Amino acid sequence: MKLLGKTALITGGARSIGEATAREFALLGAHVVLADVLETEGQKVVDEICATGASATFVALDVLSEDAWIEAITRTISTYGKLDILINNAGIVSAPASIEERTGEEWDRVMAINVKGVFLGVKHAIPVMRLSGGGAIVNISSMRALGQFRTTDAAYAASKGAVTVLSKVIAGQCAKDSIRCNSIHPGPIDTAMLRAAFPDAQSMQQRMQRVPLGRPGALSDIVAGILYFASDDAAYTTGAELVIDGGALVY
Numbered sequence: 719m720k721l722l723g724k725t726a727l728i729t730g731g732a733r734s735i736g737e738a739t740a741r742e743f744a745l746l747g748a749h750v751v752l753a754d755v756l757e758t759e760g761q762k763v764v765d766e767i768c769a770t771g772a773s774a775t776f777v778a779l780d781v782l783s784e785d786a787w788i789e790a791i792t793r794t795i796s797t798y799g800k801l802d803i804l805i806n807n808a809g810i811v812s813a814p815a816s817i818e819e820r821t822g823e824e825w826d827r828v829m830a831i832n833v834k835g836v837f838l839g840v841k842h843a844i845p846v847m848r849l850s851g852g853g854a855i856v857n858i859s860s861m862r863a864l865g866q867f868r869t870t871d872a873a874y875a876a877s878k879g880a881v882t883v884l885s886k887v888i889a890g891q892c893a894k895d896s897i898r899c900n901s902i903h904p905g906p907i908d909t910a911m912l913r914a915a916f917p918d919a920q921s922m923q924q925r926m927q928r929v930p931l932g933r934p935g936a937l938s939d940i941v942a943g944i945l946y947f948a949s950d951d952a953a954y955t956t957g958a959e960l961v962i963d964g965g966a967l968v969y
């Protein structure tokens with residue numbers, strides 16, 4: 719089992735990419751700490767994981783709250799003794815708007831959850847990872863940080879650009895502590911977030927015309943990349959970007 723004995727904290731674990739990652743990591747032997755604002759949904763996923771005999775705990779976490787981050791990491795250490803892997807997956811999309819239409823309040827909200835939420839988690843994870851001899855941080859950015867900008871919402875793309883650069887700064891500063899940090903850049907993945915953005919068959923079909931492989935990514939496509947960066951398979955990889963987008967950036 720690839721992650722046997724590792725402890726992994728996964729934000730936004732109550733559904734979609736975070737949920738699929740939590741289920742796979744638990745299957746591979748990790749102790750999973752599933753963190754989300756969706757408490758009922760998150761606890762249900764944890765109960766289902768535990769019913770298989772695997773190991774998981776739910777913690778309520780709004781990534782915007784520094785106190786909640788401290789509590790989540792304290793719970794992780796008191797329950798499992800260490801933190802090896804942090805998956806910063808929680809994120810939101812902004813409703814599409816041109817730059818002129820975007821309000822300052824909407825801009826701040828996207829930046830706060832998508833960027834400050836990652837910063838706060840990393841800030842409090844680094845000291846405990848250092849204590850246990852190292853770790854792996856995986857930040858879920860987006861292909862929108864890297865291209866297709868004509869059809870990209872400015873707030874979302876800028877937030878994911880910030881996450882991408884932040885990941886490299888973390889990699890640079892934390893390599894001496896054997897803490898690696900890499901970013902994943904999904905294209906359109908079949909989740910609640912994607913279905914909200916393209917709610918009908920016609921708009922989804924139009925979106926897929928700009929994806930060479932012609933389909934939305936499956937959750938397993940993304941989980942495979944997250945697992946790679948989180949595991950010892952990527953022991954010599956830090957500060958890297960992994961694009962999983964069906965070729966969308968080629969267009």
Ligand SMILES: NC(=O)c1ccc[n+]([C@@H]2O[C@H](COP(=O)([O-])OP(=O)(O)OC[C@H]3O[C@@H](n4cnc5c(N)ncnc54)[C@H](O)[C@@H]3O)[C@@H](O)[C@H]2O)c1
Nearest residue numbers: 730733734735755780781808809860904906907909910911
């Ligand atoms: N789905 C895609 O096509 C796609 C593409 C590129 C990048 N991404 C990124 O992947 C990540 C996961 O996306 P998804 O499609 O699974 O989204 P989703 O909306 O289905 O799930 C996001 C999860 O994050 C949680 N969350 C939101 N705000 C939070 C907060 N303040 N504190 C704690 N948890 C919070 C939600 O409750 C939810 O469980 C996001 O960072 C997203 O930007 C997704």
